[in-house]
Amino acid sequence: MESKRCRQVDLARATLPPGAPLDPDSAAHVRSCARCQDAARLDAEIAASLRRSCPPLPQLARRRLERAVARPAPAWALGLALAAGLLCSLLAGRLLRPVVHQPPAVTRTEDAPLLERLVARHLGRDTAAAPVGVVSETRLPETLAIGVVDAPTRTAGQGGPESASHWAVERPLCPVDAEPGASSLFVLDRTEVEVEQELATQLAERGVVSVVLEGQRVTLAAGDTQLFVTVTTMERPGQLAGR
Amino acid sequence: MRLPWFKSRLERRFAAELLPHADALYGFALKLSRSPADADDLVQDTMLKAYSALDRTPEDSHYKGWLFTILRNTWLSRMRRDGRVELCAETPEPISSGPAETHAPNAPFDDVVQAALARLPEPQRTAVLLCDVEELPYDEIARVLGCPIGTVRSRIFHGRRQLRAILETYARDQGVLRHGVQTLSSS
Numbered sequence: 001m002e003s004k005r006c007r008q009v010d011l012a013r014a015t016l017p018p019g020a021p022l023d024p025d026s027a028a029h030v031r032s033c034a035r036c037q038d039a040a041r042l043d044a045e046i047a048a049s050l051r052r053s054c055p056p057l058p059q060l061a062r063r064r065l066e067r068a069v070a071r072p073a074p075a076w077a078l079g080l081a082l083a084a085g086l087l088c089s090l091l092a093g094r095l096l097r098p099v100v101h102q103p104p105a106v107t108r109t110e111d112a113p114l115l116e117r118l119v120a121r122h123l124g125r126d127t128a129a130a131p132v133g134v135v136s137e138t139r140l141p142e143t144l145a146i147g148v149v150d151a152p153t154r155t156a157g158q159g160g161p162e163s164a165s166h167w168a169v170e171r172p173l174c175p176v177d178a179e180p181g182a183s184s185l186f187v188l189d190r191t192e193v194e195v196e197q198e199l200a201t202q203l204a205e206r207g208v209v210s211v212v213l214e215g216q217r218v219t220l221a222a223g224d225t226q227l228f229v230t231v232t233t234m235e236r237p238g239q240l241a242g243r
Numbered sequence: 244m245r246l247p248w249f250k251s252r253l254e255r256r257f258a259a260e261l262l263p264h265a266d267a268l269y270g271f272a273l274k275l276s277r278s279p280a281d282a283d284d285l286v287q288d289t290m291l292k293a294y295s296a297l298d299r300t301p302e303d304s305h306y307k308g309w310l311f312t313i314l315r316n317t318w319l320s321r322m323r324r325d326g327r328v329e330l331c332a333e334t335p336e337p338i339s340s341g342p343a344e345t346h347a348p349n350a351p352f353d354d355v356v357q358a359a360l361a362r363l364p365e366p367q368r369t370a371v372l373l374c375d376v377e378e379l380p381y382d383e384i385a386r387v388l389g390c391p392i393g394t395v396r397s398r399i400f401h402g403r404r405q406l407r408a409i410l411e412t413y414a415r416d417q418g419v420l421r422h423g424v425q426t427l428s429s430s
Contacts (some may be wrong), residue, residue, distance in 0.1 A: 014400035016259030017380060019336045042407050042414050047375035051354040054376065068287070069257050069294050076349060 122184040133192035140183040156204035188227040308383040359409040367402035
């Protein structure tokens with residue numbers, strides 16, 4: 001049964017900070033009082049039980065909380081992030097560009113303009129049967145000289161030589177034998193090939209016309225009944241692809 | 244737009260000073276409200292209120308006690324809004340029945356303790372929780388409860404005695420007690 005002294009000890013325990021020892025008189029009473037020992041034991045069991053039954057904040061609630069306090073980044077941070085991203089992509093492109101040149105993809109070019117088809121055959125992209133009007137085609141050594149052409153070099157537009165209306169003079173003449181890379185010679189039957197009027201006029205005037213098509217130098221030389229087309233690789237395919 | 248590596252100074256303070264107390268707050272809120280959903284809302288409200296005032300708070304503040312104060316005030320406001328003001332009453336409800344009437348003799352001790360705690364008046368419950376579970380010093384508890392330290396001691400004293408009174412029969416059945424802790428009078 002609880003005595004007045006027991007009640008005083010209870011009060012003393014309630015006024016002490018957690019874990020602090022009782023004063024000597026109260027401690028002596030607790031040692032001799034079974035009721036106070038039980039009370040202290042039960043208090044300790046209750047506190048331990050309350051501490052056990054404290055589940056942590058659910059992860060979902062924690063993430064929601066973190067999102068709720070997250071503020072948008074200021075403009076300067078966004079700009080910095082964009083600049084860093086751009087720099088990284090540029091560096092990655094420069095550092096990770098493959099050194100090995102991939103073989104050109106084989107594509108269907110049957111319906112393309114004739115000169116574009118010849119360029120494709122030269123590059124190995126056109127493996128179908130030779131176009132109508134092609135008498136022969138030969139891979140030439142790199143050093144084969146066609147001759148110095150005393151005429152302006154022209155660049156073909158999207159439509160190729162057949163749509164020569166948007167050709168434009170790009171740069172002065174340079175000899176084809178000075179360019180590196182392999183060459184292909186195509187011999188065409190003039191009676192089966194329709195030459196655009198402007199091109200025919202230039203061929204009649206100068207004998208030889210050189211144009212740049214898909215990065216390849218295409219040189220046309222007129223014969224009596226034949227048309228000689230030379231396609232010379234000006235740059236490596238990997239360099240072209242990088243442009 | 245959010246950048247994962249970008250955090251403002253306030254966000255860093257929030258993560259370093261407030262977020263570590265989220266689990267303790269949730270446990271406290273769960274014991275006050277006895278509902279996980281309400282406890283979740285309470286912690287959310289408390290943290291957002293604290294965050295909004297964080298830039299006006301000194302960096303060497305006692306964040307834990309401050310957070311508990313906000314949470315308790317938020318809880319009391321909700322209780323008043325819902326008309327459940329009796330929870331704030333200082334006078335304890337009479338403890339006339341032990342746990343045997345509501346719990347089977349072999350019920351887990353933790354469940355019985357939770358039920359007994361729920362029967363305490365809110366001021367005593369909060370004082371016991373902050374002292375025995377969170378181990379806050381008395382002056383900190385006094386700030387949370389908004390009362391003098393003497394009142395805190397009184398609430399802890401009466402709260403523990405009532406818990407013992409509720410749990411005595413059960414504890415004796417479970418072998419925790421050998422002689423009993425009968426009180427002189429009802430607090």
